[in-house]
Every structure is written in structure tokens, then in C-alpha cells.
Amino acid sequence: MTSRLRIRAVEVVTTRTSRIFDFNRPLTALIGPVGTGKSSLLMLIKHATGGRAALTPAVRANVTRVVLDLQVEDTRLTLARSVPDPSGIVEILDPYTRDTEAQLPIRSRDGQETISDRLLERLGIPRERIPTRRRGATADTVAVTFQNLMAYLYVEAVDIDRSIAGHTETYTDRPRRALFEFLFGLNDADLAAQQRREGALNSAIAAHKAEVAAVRSFLGQTETPPEERIDEERRAILLRLNEINTALEALASQSSSTGQATDVLFAELDQAAIHERQLQIDAAQRAEAVAARRATLAQLELDSLRAQQAHVAGHVLGALEFEVCPRCLQHLDHSSVADDQCRLCRQPEPASVAASAVDDETRHRYENQIAETRHLLSGDEDAAARATDRAMTARLHLHTVRQRVDQLTRSRTAPLLTQTAALSGQHATMLARLARLDEMTTTWERFKDIELRLRADEGERKEVRSDIKRRKQAMTEARARVARFDSAFQREIELIGVPGVQEAHIDRDDYLPRIDGAAFDEIQASGGGVATAVHVAYNIALITTALDDPNVTVPSLLIIDSPQNAIGRSPTDVELSQRIYDRIANVTNAAGRRIQMIIADNALPPPPPRADWTRIHVIEFGYEDRAMIPDVWHSGPAAARTRVEDAAVE
Structure with missing residues (x-):
């Protein structure tokens, strides 16, 4: 009703x-x-x-x-x-x-x-x-x-x-x-629920099929081999990695024995390098001292020369009485100058022109300083020469020690390092390939999981559709x-x-x-x-x-x-x-x-x-x-x- x-x-x-x-x-x-x-x-x-x-x-x-x-x-x-x-x-x-x-x-x-x-x-x-x-x-x-x-x-x-x-x-x-x-x-609540479930399964199946197609296309584009070949290659890589690890352990043992012989030489090389560096610094410092001493001597000699020139000028010019200006050549008679002033510069006349000259004590002082500086310079030059010789000797010793280290490295260590580098490169390559194989396996597992869910949803949808049909027929x-x-x-x-x-x-x-x-x-x-x-x-x-x-x-x-x-x-x-x-x-x-x-x-x-x-x-x-x-x-x-x-x- x-x-x-x-x-x-x-x-x-x-x-x-x-x-x-x-x-x-x-x-x-x-x-x-x-x-x-x-x-x-x-x-x-x-x-x-x-x-x-x-x-x-x-x-x-x-x-x-x-x-x-x-x-x-x-x-x-x-x-x-x-x-x-x-x-x-x-x-x-x-x-x-x-x-x-x-x-x-x-x-x-x-x-x-x-x-x-x-x-x-x-x-x-x-x-x-x-x-x-x-x-x-x-x-x-x-x-x-x-x-x-x-x-x-x-x-x-x-x-x-x-x-x-x-x-x-x-x-x-x-x-x-x-x-x-x-x-x-x-229609009723149960049938409506089944119809909603069918719709949900249809959406899920469509999504699964799209995902399966995308993964299959990816596998084809990347030329991913079948799972059987991946497993076979993985077993071969693991076997080769085991061989490489054994070889690396053997090289490490050889490198340990060789290292004891080279440790002494490396220690001597370090000491020689330190000693040579110290002597180079000493020689450089002594060379700088010689240069400074030479500069001091040159300044003293210049000052002494100036004192002598002033002494000569005072004696020569002090007795002259200028009547004509040496610059403009005009007579000075008509110029009104006080008696106690210089007729040329009009400055107060010194008590005695001879008093401005360098006295004997000043000349002797310069001469003594120059002689003492030359003596010190000679000592500095000798010390610098000796420091340079010592630095040269230390450099030759350092070069000799380096040659001995290089000879020992070439004959023993280098071959070990070369072999170790080669094996390590192979090891890294094998690990990278193994990681790539793991990615391929993950992709295949994802593909199989999607297919499994697709088959499960298709199976459930078939049951749901049968139930819907049965309910409608009823x-x-x-x-x-x-x-x-x-x-x-x-x-x-x-x-x-x-x-x-x-x-x-x-x-x-x-x-x-x-x-x-x-x-x-x-x-x-x-x-x-x-x-x-x-x-x-x-x-x-x-x-x-x-x-x-x-x-x-x-x-x-x-x-x-x-x-x-x-x-x-x-x-x-x-x-x-x-x-x-x-x-x-x-x-x-x-x-x-x-x-x-x-x-x-x-x-x-x-x-x-x-x-x-x-x-x-x-x-x-x-x-x-x-x-x-x-x-x-x-x-x-x-x-x-x-x-x-x-x-x-x-």
C-alpha cells in the first residue's frame, strides 16, 4: 500500500x-x-x-x-x-x-x-x-x-x-x-550495497589495469630481463663478490708487512723535511740581517760625506765678502743691511763662520761607527754563508731520503695499491649492479602484486555480479x-x-x-x-x-x-x-x-x-x-x- x-x-x-x-x-x-x-x-x-x-x-x-x-x-x-x-x-x-x-x-x-x-x-x-x-x-x-x-x-x-x-x-x-x-x-539495502561494491570494484579494476599497463611498458622500455635471468645474474655477482673480498683480504695482509719497512723511512723523511725547513728559515733570517747591516753602513757613509762637505764649504765660503748678488748679479753696496746680518740672506750673522763646520770629534765619531759597522757586516756575511751551506746540505739529504721512499714504494707498495684499486672498482661495480637487480626484482614483485590484486578484484566482481543477478532474478x-x-x-x-x-x-x-x-x-x-x-x-x-x-x-x-x-x-x-x-x-x-x-x-x-x-x-x-x-x-x-x-x- x-x-x-x-x-x-x-x-x-x-x-x-x-x-x-x-x-x-x-x-x-x-x-x-x-x-x-x-x-x-x-x-x-x-x-x-x-x-x-x-x-x-x-x-x-x-x-x-x-x-x-x-x-x-x-x-x-x-x-x-x-x-x-x-x-x-x-x-x-x-x-x-x-x-x-x-x-x-x-x-x-x-x-x-x-x-x-x-x-x-x-x-x-x-x-x-x-x-x-x-x-x-x-x-x-x-x-x-x-x-x-x-x-x-x-x-x-x-x-x-x-x-x-x-x-x-x-x-x-x-x-x-x-x-x-x-x-x-x-532494489533493497543489500542489493544497493552490492551495486555500490560493484562500482568500487570497477574503479579498482580499471586502476589496476592502468597500473599493470604502465609497469609493463616500463619493463619493456628499460629492457628489464625476466626474473629467471635476474636471479641467475644475482647468483653470479654474489660469487664474484666473494672472490673479490678474498683477494682484498690477501692484499691487505701483504700491505701490512710492507708497511712496517716503510714506516721507518717515512719517519726519517718527516724529520729531514722538518730540519731542512728550519735551516731554510735560519738562512733567510741571516740574509735579512746582512741586508739591514749594509743599509746601516751606507747611511753612515753618506752622513760622514755630508759632514766633510759642510766643513770644506765653511772654510771656503766663510772668507768671502760678496759685493754682487750671485743670483741676479746686482751690486750689494746700496743695500741697507745691519752690521750683524748677512748681506745675502739678511739673517743674523753667526758669531764665527768657522764654528758651523764639523769639528774633529764629529768626524772621528763617524769614522769609528763606520769601522765598527763594517766589522759587524763581515761577521753577519760569514754567518749567512754558513747558514746557506747548512740549508743546502739538509736539502740534499731530504732529496736522498725521498728517492729511497719512492724506490721502496715503486717496488712494493704501488703494485699493491694498483691491485687494490682495481679490485675495489670491481667490487663497487658489482654492488651497483646488484642494487639495480634488486630494483628490477622490486618492479617485478610490484607487477605480480598488482596482477594478483587485479585477479582477486575481478574474481570478487564476478561473484558480486552473480549475486546482483541472482537477487534481481529473485x-x-x-x-x-x-x-x-x-x-x-x-x-x-x-x-x-x-x-x-x-x-x-x-x-x-x-x-x-x-x-x-x-x-x-x-x-x-x-x-x-x-x-x-x-x-x-x-x-x-x-x-x-x-x-x-x-x-x-x-x-x-x-x-x-x-x-x-x-x-x-x-x-x-x-x-x-x-x-x-x-x-x-x-x-x-x-x-x-x-x-x-x-x-x-x-x-x-x-x-x-x-x-x-x-x-x-x-x-x-x-x-x-x-x-x-x-x-x-x-x-x-x-x-x-x-x-x-x-x-x-x-
């Missing part, structure tokens, strides 16, 4: 007041001219359940909150949501006190329960994630939400002649199909339910009298209607009225099938917005609208309170003869103060505005 879902009332709240719309009848019609709020009220119902609603500017400007009173099975559930609602929160209220019992987000936040989860749980519909592709081609999944179910329950005006439950959109079509299968028992009764839905759909097409239809059925793959072999998208060419009538017949068939079958859990609610607008106003269109309304009235009259239908339209079509529409509960809307938004004046058709999408995202 159907899952019982009923709208008890809708309260529209503004900043100044509120208005409650009661839906206490099986069939309610919202009637009124364009722009009076019929569709907006239906959109507010969708908004309250957490859906993305198309709201007019008037609603967004004046309505602050919507409260939806639901009957879900045996539970009364009251939902409230702000308008607009950038936070994406739906409140659960106590239906009697209106106190907030819980606040549930529209979108999942770290596994937190959403309003969709709460509604699906109350309706007994699985909260599942299903593969994004029909046959679980990848591990990607998408959640089945209450809004996917709402697309079956609420036929919006913009979709009534072009889309069934969002089948034209890629991101909603897969959940639509999955939800249909859950409602008819063609759902014979579920497929019979789809067949009964198919028959119900054909019956509704006939009862409504959809014009021009010769054959109608439900496709078993996508669960959508086929009319004379054409898909729903293709029958629009026949006119919006045909597509609209087919859509209405499809939804009525869903509810009637669920009424007759306790295992079909389609909820007992159907909302249809503006069917006559899509059908048209010609006489034949009006007749089609009459048949649709009459069929809806007959279904609700027969089912009573087991189902609920709500229709929004500009006006009811004229009832056909013998039609019983007395049970249609009409809620009328109008302009001025009779529009849907309470306490807001509507100035008429010119003030009507197109709808806009709400900011909240499902």
Missing part, C-alpha cells in the same frame, strides 16, 4: 500577520487568476521540506517564514523554515506548542542527520547512496534524497509537459530510477508490480482519453512512459496537452498501483500545478482538461482519505455531464486583498512578477 503522506495545513507568516491554509480534504484545488500566489504556495511547501524552491519577488519581499503541518504515516510532523533561508536549516516543531524540537540541515554536514534523512526514515524509504551510473561502472555514488521523491509527488508547472521526476537532468535521473526501484521493491514479484503499474498506466491513458494515442506502456529499463514507441521527450511535438495528459496519467497510475499493492511504497500525495496552462484553451483542449479533472475526482472519491491530491489552476474546467465534483475543496485566490500573501495588497495582473530561484541549494 502507499506510504501515507498528507499535508494538513500550511501557514504563511509575514512581518505583520500570518495565514493558515487547511488541506483537510482528499482533493483540494487552488483556484485564482495569474499572479495571485497559487504556485507560490506550492513552492513554499517544497521550500519547507528542504527543497530548492522558485519564489517570486513578492514572496521573498514579504514572507518571512513558512510552517508546514504534515501527517507522515501515524506521526504528525511540523516543519518550519525561514524565507529566504541562506543558513539551510529546517526546524522540527512540536505540532501543538510550536516549540523547536530539532534543527536539521538541508545538506549533510559531517554525517549529521538532514531533513531529507528524517522524512525518508518516517516514510520507510531507504536512505541509500547508489552508483552514479546505471550499471555501477565506477565507485562514484549519489544519495537518494527526499527531494528526488518530491519530484514524483509534485508536478511543477514548468516540468508538466517536459520532464518526469527530473529525468531530463543527468544529476537527477539516476536517483529517480533508483528511487523507483526502491518504491517497487526492485525479485519476480517486484517485476510483476512494474507490470501491474504498466497496466494501470495504459488504463489511465484510456480513461483520460489522451488524443491520438494508439499504444502506451512503461519502459522496463528507465521506468518512463512510451507512447506509440516514442519517449516522453519526443511526444512534445504532438502538443503540450498530450505530454501533460501522459504525465498526469503516469502519476495517477503510480498512486493507484500503490493503493492496490501493499509492497509498493509510493506516498499517497500528488500535487499538480497548472495543468490547463500546458494543455491549452481550444474546445478539444478543454475537453481533455475535463477528462483529467474528472479522472482525478473519481480516483479521490474512490480512495477517500487514503490519498491526497492538490491541484493549482486558474479555474476549474466546466464539469462534464454526470460528473461528481462536489468533493473538490476549493481555495480561491484573487487580487487586492485576496492574494495568497496575507495583509499584502495585490494591484492586479500588471503587478505579477516572474519567479526566481531561492538561494538555498538542495
Whole structure:
């Protein structure tokens, strides 16, 4: 039987007041001219359940909150949501006190329960994630939400002649199909889990195959030999390394005995080098002393020469009396010069010109200093010569010791070093090749591990697919339910009298209607009225099938917005609208309170003869103060505005 879902009332709240719309009848019609709020009220119902609603500017400007009173099975559930609602929160209220019992987000936040989860749980519909592709081609999944179910329950005006439950959109079509299968028992939690597992295995197998191909290409490009040849080469290298290690140990033993003989010579060479260096330094220092002494002697000889020249000049020039200036050759007689001044430079005349000459004591002092310096220089030159001879002797000794060391090295040590270097090079080469072989082995092991995981996943996928097939085959009764839905759909097409239809059925793959072999998208060419009538017949068939079958859990609610607008106003269109309304009235009259239908339209079509529409509960809307938004004046058709999408995202 159907899952019982009923709208008890809708309260529209503004900043100044509120208005409650009661839906206490099986069939309610919202009637009124364009722009009076019929569709907006239906959109507010969708908004309250957490859906993305198309709201007019008037609603967004004046309505602050919507409260939806639901009957879900045996539970009364009251939902409230702000308008607009950038936070994406739906409140659960106590239906009697209106106190907030819980606040549930529209979108999942770290596994937190959403309003969709709460509604699906109350309706007994699985909260599942299903593969994004029909046959679980990848591990990607998408959640089945209450809004996917709402697309079956609420036929919006913009979709009534072009889309069934969002089948034209890629991101909603897969959940639509999955939800249909859950409602008819063609799928369950275990089967859905297996389908998700198949998708995960498909993704893993694809990744394994890509990795296997990449590693195989790498092995080919690097000319990696087979594992058998790698193992054979590794054994040969290990044997050669053992031989090299033995040879190196033997050379080390020989080098140890040779080293004792060379240690004495190296010690003597070190001592000779140190001694030669010290003597070279001593010789250099003594050479510097000789140079300094020679400089001192040269300065003393220069000073002595200057003293002698001054002495001679004093004697020669002191007796002269200049009458003519030796520079300008002018007579000096007319120059007024004091008696105690020099007639040339006019400086005070010295007491005696002879007194400025160098005396004998000064000359003797210079002569003594020069003689003493020459004696010291001679000693320094002798010491420097001896130091140079000693340094030369030490250098010759050092050269002799070096020759002896070189001779011993060439005859004993060099061959050992050459052999050791050669063997060490071979050892390093063998180790590098061994490391490369280890890398090759690791690559082969990785390749085998990937292949092993690939085979394991392929084996598991085969089992999962077999289990999925077995489970689907076991759902014979579920497929019979789809067949009964198919028959119900054909019956509704006939009862409504959809014009021009010769054959109608439900496709078993996508669960959508086929009319004379054409898909729903293709029958629009026949006119919006045909597509609209087919859509209405499809939804009525869903509810009637669920009424007759306790295992079909389609909820007992159907909302249809503006069917006559899509059908048209010609006489034949009006007749089609009459048949649709009459069929809806007959279904609700027969089912009573087991189902609920709500229709929004500009006006009811004229009832056909013998039609019983007395049970249609009409809620009328109008302009001025009779529009849907309470306490807001509507100035008429010119003030009507197109709808806009709400900011909240499902």
C-alpha cells in the first residue's frame, strides 16, 4: 500500500500577520487568476521540506517564514523554515506548542542527520547512496534524497509537459530510477550495497589495469630481463663478490708487512723535511740581517760625506765678502743691511763662520761607527754563508731520503695499491649492479602484486555480479508490480482519453512512459496537452498501483500545478482538461482519505455531464486583498512578477 503522506495545513507568516491554509480534504484545488500566489504556495511547501524552491519577488519581499503541518504515516510532523533561508536549516516543531524540537540541515554536514534523512526514515524509504551510473561502472555514488521523491509527488508547472521526476537532468535521473526501484521493491539495502561494491570494484579494476599497463611498458622500455635471468645474474655477482673480498683480504695482509719497512723511512723523511725547513728559515733570517747591516753602513757613509762637505764649504765660503748678488748679479753696496746680518740672506750673522763646520770629534765619531759597522757586516756575511751551506746540505739529504721512499714504494707498495684499486672498482661495480637487480626484482614483485590484486578484484566482481543477478532474478514479484503499474498506466491513458494515442506502456529499463514507441521527450511535438495528459496519467497510475499493492511504497500525495496552462484553451483542449479533472475526482472519491491530491489552476474546467465534483475543496485566490500573501495588497495582473530561484541549494 502507499506510504501515507498528507499535508494538513500550511501557514504563511509575514512581518505583520500570518495565514493558515487547511488541506483537510482528499482533493483540494487552488483556484485564482495569474499572479495571485497559487504556485507560490506550492513552492513554499517544497521550500519547507528542504527543497530548492522558485519564489517570486513578492514572496521573498514579504514572507518571512513558512510552517508546514504534515501527517507522515501515524506521526504528525511540523516543519518550519525561514524565507529566504541562506543558513539551510529546517526546524522540527512540536505540532501543538510550536516549540523547536530539532534543527536539521538541508545538506549533510559531517554525517549529521538532514531533513531529507528524517522524512525518508518516517516514510520507510531507504536512505541509500547508489552508483552514479546505471550499471555501477565506477565507485562514484549519489544519495537518494527526499527531494528526488518530491519530484514524483509534485508536478511543477514548468516540468508538466517536459520532464518526469527530473529525468531530463543527468544529476537527477539516476536517483529517480533508483528511487523507483526502491518504491517497487526492485532494489533493497543489500542489493544497493552490492551495486555500490560493484562500482568500487570497477574503479579498482580499471586502476589496476592502468597500473599493470604502465609497469609493463616500463619493463619493456628499460629492457628489464625476466626474473629467471635476474636471479641467475644475482647468483653470479654474489660469487664474484666473494672472490673479490678474498683477494682484498690477501692484499691487505701483504700491505701490512710492507708497511712496517716503510714506516721507518717515512719517519726519517718527516724529520729531514722538518730540519731542512728550519735551516731554510735560519738562512733567510741571516740574509735579512746582512741586508739591514749594509743599509746601516751606507747611511753612515753618506752622513760622514755630508759632514766633510759642510766643513770644506765653511772654510771656503766663510772668507768671502760678496759685493754682487750671485743670483741676479746686482751690486750689494746700496743695500741697507745691519752690521750683524748677512748681506745675502739678511739673517743674523753667526758669531764665527768657522764654528758651523764639523769639528774633529764629529768626524772621528763617524769614522769609528763606520769601522765598527763594517766589522759587524763581515761577521753577519760569514754567518749567512754558513747558514746557506747548512740549508743546502739538509736539502740534499731530504732529496736522498725521498728517492729511497719512492724506490721502496715503486717496488712494493704501488703494485699493491694498483691491485687494490682495481679490485675495489670491481667490487663497487658489482654492488651497483646488484642494487639495480634488486630494483628490477622490486618492479617485478610490484607487477605480480598488482596482477594478483587485479585477479582477486575481478574474481570478487564476478561473484558480486552473480549475486546482483541472482537477487534481481529473485525479485519476480517486484517485476510483476512494474507490470501491474504498466497496466494501470495504459488504463489511465484510456480513461483520460489522451488524443491520438494508439499504444502506451512503461519502459522496463528507465521506468518512463512510451507512447506509440516514442519517449516522453519526443511526444512534445504532438502538443503540450498530450505530454501533460501522459504525465498526469503516469502519476495517477503510480498512486493507484500503490493503493492496490501493499509492497509498493509510493506516498499517497500528488500535487499538480497548472495543468490547463500546458494543455491549452481550444474546445478539444478543454475537453481533455475535463477528462483529467474528472479522472482525478473519481480516483479521490474512490480512495477517500487514503490519498491526497492538490491541484493549482486558474479555474476549474466546466464539469462534464454526470460528473461528481462536489468533493473538490476549493481555495480561491484573487487580487487586492485576496492574494495568497496575507495583509499584502495585490494591484492586479500588471503587478505579477516572474519567479526566481531561492538561494538555498538542495
